[in-house]
Amino acid sequence: MRSSPTNGQAGEARQTYDQKLEFVLRRAAEVFAERGFHRASIRELARATGMSLAGHYYYFQSKDEALFRICDHVLRLILETFEERAKAMDNPLERLRLLVFTHLEISLAHMQEMKVLSHEAESLRGDYLARIRQTKKRYYDGLVSILREVRGDRRGNGRELRLAALSLFGSMNWIYTWYRPEVDGDAKRLADFMLGIFLRGYLAPHPVRRAASPRGVALRRPIRKE
Amino acid sequence: MRSSPTNGQAGEARQTYDQKLEFVLRRAAEVFAERGFHRASIRELARATGMSLAGHYYYFQSKDEALFRICDHVLRLILETFEERAKAMDNPLERLRLLVFTHLEISLAHMQEMKVLSHEAESLRGDYLARIRQTKKRYYDGLVSILREVRGDRRGNGRELRLAALSLFGSMNWIYTWYRPEVDGDAKRLADFMLGIFLRGYLAPHPVRRAASPRGVALRRPIRKE
DNA sequence: GAACAATTCGAACGAACGTTCGAATACCTA
DNA sequence: TAGGTATTCGAACGTTCGTTCGAATTGTTC
Numbered sequence: 266m267r268s269s270p271t272n273g274q275a276g277e278a279r280q281t282y283d284q285k286l287e288f289v290l291r292r293a294a295e296v297f298a299e300r301g302f303h304r305a306s307i308r309e310l311a312r313a314t315g316m317s318l319a320g321h322y323y324y325f326q327s328k329d330e331a332l333f334r335i336c337d338h339v340l341r342l343i344l345e346t347f348e349e350r351a352k353a354m355d356n357p358l359e360r361l362r363l364l365v366f367t368h369l370e371i372s373l374a375h376m377q378e379m380k381v382l383s384h385e386a387e388s389l390r391g392d393y394l395a396r397i398r399q400t401k402k403r404y405y406d407g408l409v410s411i412l413r414e415v416r417g418d419r420r421g422n423g424r425e426l427r428l429a430a431l432s433l434f435g436s437m438n439w440i441y442t443w444y445r446p447e448v449d450g451d452a453k454r455l456a457d458f459m460l461g462i463f464l465r466g467y468l469a470p471h472p473v474r475r476a477a478s479p480r481g482v483a484l485r486r487p488i489r490k491e
Numbered sequence: 492m493r494s495s496p497t498n499g500q501a502g503e504a505r506q507t508y509d510q511k512l513e514f515v516l517r518r519a520a521e522v523f524a525e526r527g528f529h530r531a532s533i534r535e536l537a538r539a540t541g542m543s544l545a546g547h548y549y550y551f552q553s554k555d556e557a558l559f560r561i562c563d564h565v566l567r568l569i570l571e572t573f574e575e576r577a578k579a580m581d582n583p584l585e586r587l588r589l590l591v592f593t594h595l596e597i598s599l600a601h602m603q604e605m606k607v608l609s610h611e612a613e614s615l616r617g618d619y620l621a622r623i624r625q626t627k628k629r630y631y632d633g634l635v636s637i638l639r640e641v642r643g644d645r646r647g648n649g650r651e652l653r654l655a656a657l658s659l660f661g662s663m664n665w666i667y668t669w670y671r672p673e674v675d676g677d678a679k680r681l682a683d684f685m686l687g688i689f690l691r692g693y694l695a696p697h698p699v700r701r702a703a704s705p706r707g708v709a710l711r712r713p714i715r716k717e
Numbered sequence: 718g719a720a721c722a723a724t725t726c727g728a729a730c731g732a733a734c735g736t737t738c739g740a741a742t743a744c745c746t747a
Numbered sequence: 748t749a750g751g752t753a754t755t756c757g758a759a760c761g762t763t764c765g766t767t768c769g770a771a772t773t774g775t776t777c
Contacts, residue, residue: 387668458655
Protein backbone atom coordinates (compact mmCIF):
# COMPACT_ATOMS: atom_id res chain seq x y z
CA MET A 266 0.00 0.00 0.00
CA ARG A 267 0.92 3.55 -0.39
CA SER A 268 1.71 4.34 3.24
CA SER A 269 1.39 7.88 2.06
CA PRO A 270 4.07 10.07 3.59
CA THR A 271 1.64 12.51 5.13
CA ASN A 272 -1.44 10.55 5.95
CA GLY A 273 -1.22 11.58 9.57
CA GLN A 274 -1.44 8.14 11.01
CA ALA A 275 1.02 7.11 13.64
CA GLY A 276 0.84 3.46 12.74
CA GLU A 277 3.68 2.29 10.59
CA ALA A 278 2.33 -1.21 10.51
CA ARG A 279 0.66 -2.21 7.32
CA GLN A 280 -2.98 -1.35 7.14
CA THR A 281 -5.60 -3.76 6.06
CA TYR A 282 -8.51 -2.69 3.95
CA ASP A 283 -10.80 -2.70 6.97
CA GLN A 284 -8.46 -0.53 9.00
CA LYS A 285 -8.18 2.00 6.21
CA LEU A 286 -11.91 1.96 5.73
CA GLU A 287 -12.38 2.70 9.40
CA PHE A 288 -9.87 5.50 9.20
CA VAL A 289 -11.61 7.03 6.21
CA LEU A 290 -15.02 6.89 7.83
CA ARG A 291 -13.73 8.36 11.06
CA ARG A 292 -12.25 11.28 9.20
CA ALA A 293 -15.44 11.60 7.22
CA ALA A 294 -17.39 11.80 10.46
CA GLU A 295 -15.13 14.61 11.64
CA VAL A 296 -15.58 16.55 8.44
CA PHE A 297 -19.33 15.97 8.31
CA ALA A 298 -19.69 16.91 11.97
CA GLU A 299 -17.76 20.13 11.58
CA ARG A 300 -19.16 21.31 8.27
CA GLY A 301 -22.44 19.50 7.96
CA PHE A 302 -23.03 16.66 5.55
CA HIS A 303 -24.25 18.55 2.52
CA ARG A 304 -21.81 21.35 2.96
CA ALA A 305 -18.82 19.06 3.26
CA SER A 306 -17.49 17.87 -0.07
CA ILE A 307 -15.51 14.78 -0.85
CA ARG A 308 -12.76 17.15 -1.85
CA GLU A 309 -12.66 18.38 1.73
CA LEU A 310 -12.61 14.82 2.94
CA ALA A 311 -9.69 14.25 0.61
CA ARG A 312 -7.85 17.12 2.28
CA ALA A 313 -8.54 15.57 5.67
CA THR A 314 -7.32 12.10 4.77
CA GLY A 315 -4.44 13.03 2.51
CA MET A 316 -5.92 10.93 -0.23
CA SER A 317 -7.16 12.00 -3.59
CA LEU A 318 -10.76 12.79 -4.36
CA ALA A 319 -11.25 9.74 -6.52
CA GLY A 320 -9.41 7.48 -4.13
CA HIS A 321 -12.26 7.61 -1.68
CA TYR A 322 -14.60 5.83 -4.00
CA TYR A 323 -12.57 2.74 -3.38
CA TYR A 324 -14.01 2.70 0.16
CA PHE A 325 -17.59 3.73 -0.43
CA GLN A 326 -19.84 3.80 -3.43
CA SER A 327 -21.42 7.16 -2.75
CA LYS A 328 -21.40 10.00 -0.29
CA ASP A 329 -24.74 8.77 0.99
CA GLU A 330 -23.28 5.37 1.72
CA ALA A 331 -20.51 6.97 3.76
CA LEU A 332 -23.11 8.84 5.78
CA PHE A 333 -25.12 5.70 6.29
CA ARG A 334 -22.14 3.70 7.48
CA ILE A 335 -21.18 6.36 10.00
CA CYS A 336 -24.69 6.61 11.40
CA ASP A 337 -25.33 2.90 11.39
CA HIS A 338 -22.03 2.15 13.06
CA VAL A 339 -22.43 4.43 16.06
CA LEU A 340 -26.10 3.66 16.48
CA ARG A 341 -25.46 -0.06 16.54
CA LEU A 342 -22.47 0.49 18.79
CA ILE A 343 -24.69 2.03 21.44
CA LEU A 344 -27.50 -0.43 21.05
CA GLU A 345 -25.40 -3.55 20.93
CA THR A 346 -23.04 -2.46 23.69
CA PHE A 347 -26.04 -1.88 25.89
CA GLU A 348 -27.65 -5.19 24.99
CA GLU A 349 -24.42 -7.03 25.63
CA ARG A 350 -23.88 -5.37 28.99
CA ALA A 351 -27.48 -5.80 30.04
CA LYS A 352 -27.59 -9.48 29.23
CA ALA A 353 -27.17 -10.70 32.77
CA MET A 354 -29.19 -7.95 34.34
CA ASP A 355 -32.82 -8.26 35.18
CA ASN A 356 -33.52 -5.32 37.46
CA PRO A 357 -35.23 -2.74 35.27
CA LEU A 358 -33.85 0.22 37.18
CA GLU A 359 -30.34 -1.05 36.72
CA ARG A 360 -31.05 -1.57 33.07
CA LEU A 361 -32.27 1.98 32.73
CA ARG A 362 -29.17 3.30 34.44
CA LEU A 363 -27.05 1.16 32.19
CA LEU A 364 -28.82 2.40 29.08
CA VAL A 365 -28.30 6.03 30.00
CA PHE A 366 -24.68 5.48 30.95
CA THR A 367 -23.89 3.50 27.83
CA HIS A 368 -25.57 6.06 25.63
CA LEU A 369 -23.63 8.91 27.19
CA GLU A 370 -20.35 7.05 27.36
CA ILE A 371 -20.42 6.20 23.69
CA SER A 372 -21.75 9.64 22.79
CA LEU A 373 -18.79 11.31 24.43
CA ALA A 374 -16.29 8.88 22.99
CA HIS A 375 -17.76 9.22 19.49
CA MET A 376 -19.01 12.77 19.59
CA GLN A 377 -18.54 13.43 15.89
CA GLU A 378 -20.37 10.32 14.83
CA MET A 379 -23.17 11.11 17.25
CA LYS A 380 -23.46 14.62 15.92
CA VAL A 381 -23.67 13.24 12.42
CA LEU A 382 -26.23 10.66 13.49
CA SER A 383 -28.41 13.19 15.28
CA HIS A 384 -28.06 15.86 12.69
CA GLU A 385 -27.93 14.20 9.32
CA ALA A 386 -29.31 10.67 9.48
CA GLU A 387 -32.84 11.75 8.67
CA SER A 388 -31.67 13.26 5.42
CA LEU A 389 -30.80 9.82 4.14
CA ARG A 390 -33.13 8.32 1.59
CA GLY A 391 -34.60 5.05 0.54
CA ASP A 392 -33.22 1.88 2.02
CA TYR A 393 -30.55 3.64 4.05
CA LEU A 394 -33.13 5.76 5.81
CA ALA A 395 -35.40 2.79 6.40
CA ARG A 396 -32.63 0.78 8.00
CA ILE A 397 -31.52 3.60 10.29
CA ARG A 398 -35.10 4.21 11.36
CA GLN A 399 -35.59 0.55 12.05
CA THR A 400 -32.58 0.45 14.36
CA LYS A 401 -33.69 3.65 16.04
CA LYS A 402 -37.08 2.16 16.61
CA ARG A 403 -35.58 -0.94 18.13
CA TYR A 404 -33.65 1.26 20.52
CA TYR A 405 -36.67 3.41 21.32
CA ASP A 406 -38.88 0.39 21.94
CA GLY A 407 -36.29 -0.99 24.29
CA LEU A 408 -36.26 2.16 26.36
CA VAL A 409 -40.04 2.30 26.48
CA SER A 410 -40.30 -1.25 27.72
CA ILE A 411 -37.69 -0.59 30.40
CA LEU A 412 -39.56 2.51 31.49
CA ARG A 413 -42.74 0.50 31.67
CA GLU A 414 -41.07 -2.07 33.89
CA VAL A 415 -39.47 0.57 36.07
CA ARG A 416 -42.83 2.07 36.72
CA GLY A 417 -44.24 -1.32 37.50
CA ASP A 418 -46.85 -1.26 34.76
CA ARG A 419 -49.50 -0.22 37.20
CA ARG A 420 -50.27 3.04 35.54
CA GLY A 421 -49.50 1.96 32.05
CA ASN A 422 -50.23 4.89 29.80
CA GLY A 423 -48.69 4.65 26.40
CA ARG A 424 -48.62 8.35 25.80
CA GLU A 425 -46.86 9.10 29.05
CA LEU A 426 -44.29 6.45 28.35
CA ARG A 427 -43.78 7.98 24.94
CA LEU A 428 -43.26 11.45 26.31
CA ALA A 429 -40.93 10.20 29.01
CA ALA A 430 -38.79 8.24 26.60
CA LEU A 431 -38.58 11.04 24.09
CA SER A 432 -37.79 13.63 26.74
CA LEU A 433 -34.96 11.48 28.00
CA PHE A 434 -33.64 10.92 24.49
CA GLY A 435 -33.88 14.66 23.93
CA SER A 436 -31.73 15.49 26.90
CA MET A 437 -29.15 12.93 25.87
CA ASN A 438 -29.07 13.66 22.18
CA TRP A 439 -28.81 17.38 22.63
CA ILE A 440 -25.46 17.00 24.37
CA TYR A 441 -23.41 17.34 21.24
CA THR A 442 -24.54 20.93 20.95
CA TRP A 443 -23.01 21.98 24.24
CA TYR A 444 -20.68 19.39 25.73
CA ARG A 445 -17.25 20.62 26.86
CA PRO A 446 -15.26 17.92 28.60
CA GLU A 447 -13.33 20.23 30.88
CA VAL A 448 -16.53 21.76 32.21
CA ASP A 449 -19.11 19.03 32.12
CA GLY A 450 -17.24 16.03 33.40
CA ASP A 451 -17.37 12.46 32.21
CA ALA A 452 -20.16 10.15 31.16
CA LYS A 453 -20.75 8.89 34.68
CA ARG A 454 -21.31 12.36 36.04
CA LEU A 455 -23.67 13.27 33.22
CA ALA A 456 -25.53 10.00 33.52
CA ASP A 457 -25.97 10.36 37.26
CA PHE A 458 -27.21 13.88 36.86
CA MET A 459 -29.62 13.29 34.01
CA LEU A 460 -30.94 10.05 35.35
CA GLY A 461 -31.22 11.57 38.81
CA ILE A 462 -33.44 14.35 37.62
CA PHE A 463 -35.41 12.12 35.33
CA LEU A 464 -35.98 9.25 37.73
CA ARG A 465 -37.21 11.29 40.63
CA GLY A 466 -39.56 13.12 38.36
CA TYR A 467 -40.68 10.04 36.54
CA LEU A 468 -41.34 7.92 39.58
CA ALA A 469 -42.95 10.57 41.73
CA PRO A 470 -46.73 10.63 41.98
CA HIS A 471 -48.87 12.45 39.46
CA PRO A 472 -46.38 12.44 36.67
CA VAL A 473 -48.45 14.43 34.28
CA ARG A 474 -50.23 16.64 36.68
CA ARG A 475 -49.07 20.10 37.37
CA ALA A 476 -46.27 19.93 39.88
CA ALA A 477 -47.00 21.29 43.27
CA SER A 478 -44.93 24.18 44.36
CA PRO A 479 -42.41 23.11 46.95
CA ARG A 480 -43.63 25.76 49.31
CA GLY A 481 -47.24 25.16 48.62
CA VAL A 482 -47.56 28.26 46.57
CA ALA A 483 -50.56 27.90 44.39
CA LEU A 484 -49.77 28.17 40.74
CA ARG A 485 -52.02 30.33 38.74
CA ARG A 486 -52.56 30.37 35.05
CA PRO A 487 -49.59 32.34 33.81
CA ILE A 488 -50.53 32.58 30.20
CA ARG A 489 -52.12 35.56 28.63
CA LYS A 490 -54.03 34.70 25.57
CA GLU A 491 -53.29 37.02 22.74
CA MET B 492 -33.02 50.36 -5.75
CA ARG B 493 -33.89 47.51 -3.52
CA SER B 494 -34.19 49.43 -0.32
CA SER B 495 -37.36 48.82 1.57
CA PRO B 496 -40.23 50.62 -0.09
CA THR B 497 -42.42 52.83 1.97
CA ASN B 498 -45.72 52.62 0.22
CA GLY B 499 -47.56 53.39 3.37
CA GLN B 500 -51.27 52.88 3.42
CA ALA B 501 -51.76 50.03 1.03
CA GLY B 502 -55.10 48.41 1.45
CA GLU B 503 -55.44 45.02 3.04
CA ALA B 504 -56.29 43.45 -0.25
CA ARG B 505 -52.90 44.32 -1.62
CA GLN B 506 -49.77 42.95 -0.10
CA THR B 507 -47.21 45.29 1.26
CA TYR B 508 -43.54 44.58 0.94
CA ASP B 509 -43.39 43.40 4.54
CA GLN B 510 -46.29 41.04 4.12
CA LYS B 511 -44.79 39.50 1.02
CA LEU B 512 -41.44 39.22 2.75
CA GLU B 513 -43.06 37.39 5.62
CA PHE B 514 -44.80 35.08 3.18
CA VAL B 515 -41.58 34.32 1.37
CA LEU B 516 -39.71 33.57 4.57
CA ARG B 517 -42.46 31.34 5.88
CA ARG B 518 -42.40 29.30 2.70
CA ALA B 519 -38.63 29.23 2.85
CA ALA B 520 -38.82 27.85 6.37
CA GLU B 521 -41.12 25.08 5.16
CA VAL B 522 -38.81 24.16 2.34
CA PHE B 523 -35.68 24.32 4.49
CA ALA B 524 -37.34 22.29 7.23
CA GLU B 525 -38.45 19.58 4.86
CA ARG B 526 -35.37 19.28 2.71
CA GLY B 527 -32.62 20.73 4.86
CA PHE B 528 -31.06 24.08 4.22
CA HIS B 529 -28.20 23.08 1.96
CA ARG B 530 -30.23 20.57 0.08
CA ALA B 531 -33.03 22.98 -0.65
CA SER B 532 -32.39 25.26 -3.58
CA ILE B 533 -33.82 28.64 -4.31
CA ARG B 534 -35.34 27.01 -7.36
CA GLU B 535 -37.34 24.79 -5.04
CA LEU B 536 -38.33 27.79 -3.03
CA ALA B 537 -39.49 29.37 -6.27
CA ARG B 538 -41.71 26.38 -6.90
CA ALA B 539 -43.15 26.75 -3.39
CA THR B 540 -43.93 30.45 -3.70
CA GLY B 541 -44.95 30.56 -7.34
CA MET B 542 -42.39 33.24 -7.99
CA SER B 543 -39.38 33.07 -10.24
CA LEU B 544 -35.94 32.13 -9.06
CA ALA B 545 -34.52 35.61 -9.51
CA GLY B 546 -37.53 37.26 -7.98
CA HIS B 547 -36.59 36.06 -4.55
CA TYR B 548 -33.49 38.16 -4.48
CA TYR B 549 -35.71 41.15 -4.17
CA TYR B 550 -36.53 39.95 -0.63
CA PHE B 551 -33.18 38.73 0.58
CA GLN B 552 -29.65 39.33 -0.52
CA SER B 553 -28.48 35.77 -0.16
CA LYS B 554 -29.64 32.33 0.86
CA ASP B 555 -27.71 32.75 4.09
CA GLU B 556 -29.60 35.91 4.88
CA ALA B 557 -32.89 34.10 4.43
CA LEU B 558 -31.73 31.42 6.86
CA PHE B 559 -30.60 34.02 9.34
CA ARG B 560 -33.90 35.89 9.22
CA ILE B 561 -35.88 32.72 9.80
CA CYS B 562 -33.77 31.68 12.76
CA ASP B 563 -33.55 35.13 14.25
CA HIS B 564 -37.27 35.67 13.95
CA VAL B 565 -38.43 32.56 15.77
CA LEU B 566 -35.71 32.79 18.39
CA ARG B 567 -36.61 36.37 19.20
CA LEU B 568 -40.27 35.47 19.10
CA ILE B 569 -39.80 32.97 21.92
CA LEU B 570 -37.49 35.15 23.94
CA GLU B 571 -39.45 38.36 23.63
CA THR B 572 -42.83 36.73 24.09
CA PHE B 573 -41.56 35.20 27.29
CA GLU B 574 -40.03 38.44 28.52
CA GLU B 575 -43.21 40.33 27.75
CA ARG B 576 -45.40 37.79 29.52
CA ALA B 577 -43.06 37.52 32.50
CA LYS B 578 -42.85 41.24 33.07
CA ALA B 579 -45.30 41.39 35.94
CA MET B 580 -44.30 38.09 37.43
CA ASP B 581 -41.85 37.72 40.27
CA ASN B 582 -42.30 34.17 41.49
CA PRO B 583 -39.39 32.26 39.96
CA LEU B 584 -41.31 29.01 39.75
CA GLU B 585 -44.04 30.76 37.81
CA ARG B 586 -41.44 32.26 35.54
CA LEU B 587 -39.94 28.85 34.89
CA ARG B 588 -43.31 27.39 34.05
CA LEU B 589 -43.98 30.33 31.80
CA LEU B 590 -40.68 29.91 30.01
CA VAL B 591 -41.28 26.23 29.31
CA PHE B 592 -44.83 26.81 28.19
CA THR B 593 -43.91 29.73 25.94
CA HIS B 594 -41.06 27.80 24.42
CA LEU B 595 -43.28 24.82 23.66
CA GLU B 596 -46.24 26.86 22.53
CA ILE B 597 -44.20 28.76 19.97
CA SER B 598 -42.28 25.65 19.00
CA LEU B 599 -45.49 23.86 18.09
CA ALA B 600 -46.97 26.88 16.32
CA HIS B 601 -43.77 27.45 14.34
CA MET B 602 -42.48 23.95 14.02
CA GLN B 603 -40.76 24.50 10.70
CA GLU B 604 -38.91 27.57 11.86
CA MET B 605 -37.89 25.79 15.04
CA LYS B 606 -36.60 22.85 13.10
CA VAL B 607 -34.60 25.19 10.93
CA LEU B 608 -33.30 27.03 13.98
CA SER B 609 -32.29 23.88 15.81
CA HIS B 610 -30.91 22.17 12.79
CA GLU B 611 -29.27 24.77 10.63
CA ALA B 612 -28.53 27.92 12.60
CA GLU B 613 -25.08 26.78 13.64
CA SER B 614 -24.08 26.44 10.03
CA LEU B 615 -24.37 30.18 9.60
CA ARG B 616 -21.16 32.13 9.40
CA GLY B 617 -19.64 35.40 10.41
CA ASP B 618 -21.89 38.10 11.74
CA TYR B 619 -25.08 36.09 11.27
CA LEU B 620 -23.75 33.30 13.44
CA ALA B 621 -22.47 35.70 16.07
CA ARG B 622 -25.82 37.40 16.37
CA ILE B 623 -27.77 34.16 16.66
CA ARG B 624 -25.39 32.89 19.28
CA GLN B 625 -25.69 36.11 21.21
CA THR B 626 -29.47 35.82 21.35
CA LYS B 627 -29.23 32.15 22.28
CA LYS B 628 -26.89 33.07 25.09
CA ARG B 629 -29.26 35.71 26.38
CA TYR B 630 -31.98 33.09 26.46
CA TYR B 631 -29.77 30.52 28.13
CA ASP B 632 -28.57 32.98 30.76
CA GLY B 633 -32.16 33.85 31.53
CA LEU B 634 -33.05 30.23 32.15
CA VAL B 635 -30.00 29.69 34.34
CA SER B 636 -30.82 32.66 36.51
CA ILE B 637 -34.40 31.48 36.90
CA LEU B 638 -33.20 28.02 37.86
CA ARG B 639 -30.87 29.57 40.41
CA GLU B 640 -33.76 31.47 41.94
CA VAL B 641 -36.03 28.47 41.91
CA ARG B 642 -33.52 26.51 43.83
CA GLY B 643 -33.14 29.38 46.25
CA ASP B 644 -29.41 29.75 45.70
CA ARG B 645 -28.73 27.55 48.68
CA ARG B 646 -26.82 24.94 46.82
CA GLY B 647 -25.59 27.19 44.09
CA ASN B 648 -23.36 25.13 41.88
CA GLY B 649 -22.67 26.60 38.49
CA ARG B 650 -22.04 23.30 36.83
CA GLU B 651 -25.26 21.77 38.09
CA LEU B 652 -27.20 24.76 36.91
CA ARG B 653 -25.56 24.42 33.55
CA LEU B 654 -26.42 20.75 33.25
CA ALA B 655 -29.97 21.35 34.40
CA ALA B 656 -30.56 24.16 31.94
CA LEU B 657 -29.06 22.27 29.03
CA SER B 658 -30.94 19.09 29.84
CA LEU B 659 -34.18 21.02 29.87
CA PHE B 660 -33.34 22.73 26.59
CA GLY B 661 -32.47 19.33 25.18
CA SER B 662 -35.84 17.87 26.01
CA MET B 663 -37.62 20.86 24.52
CA ASN B 664 -35.53 21.29 21.41
CA TRP B 665 -35.66 17.64 20.49
CA ILE B 666 -39.41 17.80 20.07
CA TYR B 667 -39.33 18.65 16.39
CA THR B 668 -37.89 15.21 15.72
CA TRP B 669 -40.90 13.36 17.07
CA TYR B 670 -43.90 15.59 17.69
CA ARG B 671 -47.23 14.44 16.27
CA PRO B 672 -50.11 16.66 17.31
CA GLU B 673 -52.75 13.96 17.30
CA VAL B 674 -50.72 11.80 19.65
CA ASP B 675 -48.80 14.15 21.86
CA GLY B 676 -51.33 16.81 22.68
CA ASP B 677 -50.90 20.53 22.91
CA ALA B 678 -48.25 22.78 24.38
CA LYS B 679 -49.85 22.85 27.80
CA ARG B 680 -49.82 19.11 28.11
CA LEU B 681 -46.22 18.84 26.99
CA ALA B 682 -45.15 21.68 29.25
CA ASP B 683 -46.85 20.16 32.26
CA PHE B 684 -45.28 16.83 31.59
CA MET B 685 -41.75 18.01 30.94
CA LEU B 686 -41.74 20.55 33.70
CA GLY B 687 -43.31 18.05 36.04
CA ILE B 688 -40.55 15.55 35.55
CA PHE B 689 -37.86 18.16 35.57
CA LEU B 690 -39.04 20.10 38.60
CA ARG B 691 -39.47 17.17 40.92
CA GLY B 692 -36.07 15.91 39.97
CA TYR B 693 -34.43 19.28 40.10
CA LEU B 694 -35.86 20.31 43.43
CA ALA B 695 -35.45 17.00 45.18
CA PRO B 696 -32.48 16.54 47.52
CA HIS B 697 -29.07 15.43 46.31
CA PRO B 698 -29.59 16.14 42.66
CA VAL B 699 -26.33 14.67 41.49
CA ARG B 700 -26.12 11.64 43.70
CA ARG B 701 -26.81 8.25 42.40
CA ALA B 702 -30.40 7.32 42.87
CA ALA B 703 -31.16 4.77 45.50
CA SER B 704 -30.01 1.27 44.89
CA PRO B 705 -32.31 -0.71 42.68
CA ARG B 706 -32.57 -3.31 45.39
CA GLY B 707 -33.72 -0.72 47.83
CA VAL B 708 -37.37 -0.31 48.35
CA ALA B 709 -37.17 3.41 48.16
CA LEU B 710 -37.58 3.84 44.44
CA ARG B 711 -39.87 0.94 43.95
CA ARG B 712 -42.54 1.99 46.31
CA PRO B 713 -45.95 1.27 44.94
CA ILE B 714 -47.31 4.34 43.36
CA ARG B 715 -50.86 4.97 44.20
CA LYS B 716 -53.41 7.36 42.91
CA GLU B 717 -55.36 7.31 39.72
C1' DG C 718 -51.66 59.03 -20.80
C1' DA C 719 -46.80 60.14 -19.14
C1' DA C 720 -43.40 59.57 -15.77
C1' DC C 721 -41.59 57.16 -12.23
C1' DA C 722 -40.79 53.72 -8.78
C1' DA C 723 -41.64 49.05 -7.16
C1' DT C 724 -41.66 44.41 -8.39
C1' DT C 725 -40.81 40.29 -11.22
C1' DC C 726 -38.64 37.71 -14.70
C1' DG C 727 -35.65 35.06 -18.40
C1' DA C 728 -31.31 33.98 -19.34
C1' DA C 729 -27.03 33.48 -18.34
C1' DC C 730 -22.54 33.26 -15.47
C1' DG C 731 -18.78 30.91 -13.04
C1' DA C 732 -18.08 27.83 -9.43
C1' DA C 733 -18.58 23.71 -7.01
C1' DC C 734 -20.50 19.39 -6.68
C1' DG C 735 -20.72 13.90 -6.92
C1' DT C 736 -19.21 10.59 -9.73
C1' DT C 737 -16.66 7.93 -13.36
C1' DC C 738 -12.79 5.73 -15.68
C1' DG C 739 -8.61 4.43 -17.60
C1' DA C 740 -4.06 4.86 -16.28
C1' DA C 741 -0.54 4.79 -12.87
C1' DT C 742 1.43 3.12 -8.74
C1' DA C 743 2.23 0.05 -4.74
C1' DC C 744 2.19 -4.38 -2.78
C1' DC C 745 2.25 -9.56 -2.64
C1' DT C 746 3.45 -14.04 -4.17
C1' DA C 747 6.21 -17.02 -6.72
C1' DT D 748 12.75 -10.77 -10.99
C1' DA D 749 7.99 -11.17 -13.17
C1' DG D 750 3.18 -11.08 -13.12
C1' DG D 751 -1.05 -10.20 -10.94
C1' DT D 752 -3.91 -7.98 -7.67
C1' DA D 753 -4.97 -4.15 -4.65
C1' DT D 754 -4.95 0.56 -4.20
C1' DT D 755 -4.62 5.40 -5.67
C1' DC D 756 -4.69 9.03 -8.84
C1' DG D 757 -5.45 12.90 -12.59
C1' DA D 758 -8.59 14.50 -15.49
C1' DA D 759 -12.62 14.98 -16.92
C1' DC D 760 -18.07 14.55 -17.25
C1' DG D 761 -22.67 16.35 -16.67
C1' DT D 762 -25.42 18.58 -13.35
C1' DT D 763 -26.90 21.76 -10.10
C1' DC D 764 -26.04 25.52 -7.44
C1' DG D 765 -26.21 30.71 -5.82
C1' DT D 766 -26.10 34.84 -7.81
C1' DT D 767 -26.31 38.68 -11.25
C1' DC D 768 -28.34 41.89 -14.53
C1' DG D 769 -30.83 44.19 -17.90
C1' DA D 770 -35.27 44.06 -19.43
C1' DA D 771 -40.12 43.51 -18.80
C1' DT D 772 -44.11 44.11 -16.05
C1' DT D 773 -47.04 46.06 -12.63
C1' DG D 774 -48.63 49.69 -9.63
C1' DT D 775 -48.87 54.60 -8.21
C1' DT D 776 -49.05 59.58 -8.91
C1' DC D 777 -49.56 63.50 -11.49
